[in-house]
Amino acid sequence: MSTSRPEASRRSGGCTPDEVLHARTGDDVSPEDVVLAAGRDVTPQNLEWAKRKIEKEGPAALDKLLP
Template sequence: MGNREEYGQPRRGQRAPEIRTGSEQPIDPEDLVLVSGRDPTPERIERARRLLEEKGAAAIEVYLP
């Protein structure tokens, strides 16, 4: 069997690592377009803004493969 570190558990006296997914931070429409690897044109930014209004932070799922 593996040791505690192998499973991501901290050793005694150590803090657990903080796992960040990015969803805890606000996403703006331009960031959403940039995540897709596209240039942020006014049309793409507007589409991303509408998508964020509709789906919230889950909108990033539409842009990521």
């Protein structure tokens, strides 16, 4: 579940715009989803962190970050 417009999440204002928010269905969790849910920038280092988190925690890695 990745956004096709990553620049949209980099707008000023500090809030994620509605058009890049989405809900997960099923167990498919991408590293980009975890990075964005954590409020981090999508960088190679953060994607690696997210991959390790998903390997360790499974789909719950995303659920733990969301309210």
